[in-house]
Amino acid sequence: MPEPAVRHEVVSRWRRHRRCVAPARAQLRKTLADWGMAEVEFAAVAVLSELVANAVVHARVPPGREIRTRFVPLEDGVRIEVHDASDEPPVPRVPDQSGGYGLTLVSGLSARWGVEKRRGSGSTCGPS
Numbered sequence: 001m002p003e004p005a006v007r008h009e010v011v012s013r014w015r016r017h018r019r020c021v022a023p024a025r026a027q028l029r030k031t032l033a034d035w036g037m038a039e040v041e042f043a044a045v046a047v048l049s050e051l052v053a054n055a056v057v058h059a060r061v062p063p064g065r066e067i068r069t070r071f072v073p074l075e076d077g078v079r080i081e082v083h084d085a086s087d088e089p090p091v092p093r094v095p096d097q098s099g100g101y102g103l104t105l106v107s108g109l110s111a112r113w114g115v116e117k118r119r120g121s122g123s124t125c126g127p128s
Contacts (some may be wrong), residue, residue, distance in 0.1 A: 012024070016067055018057075020056065021049055028069075037127055058086075067083065069080070076111075
């Protein structure tokens, strides 16, 4: 009988630029396929897209600082973390014509989510 695949966390660093969203999504898709977790792909990729886009657009950090993603396999899904160097945590907005749907979407697609203060500067946002 073949051994089940070992699932390890996946951590990556990305430039704080809109173009990093697509490769981060591709990495998550590949990771989920490797872990045999295709059933959570749609929701997980949507959540990651919103969190990385938030970090790129809204995080008030010095130029050159990177975003870090971390994917951790769980029995019933995947934990997705997006770390940035901003001391200002993301704040859900009331959605309107100009936007504000990102964290509402994250909340709707996640079992739970939150923001944690990091050691040093910045915060970590993601479903848990």
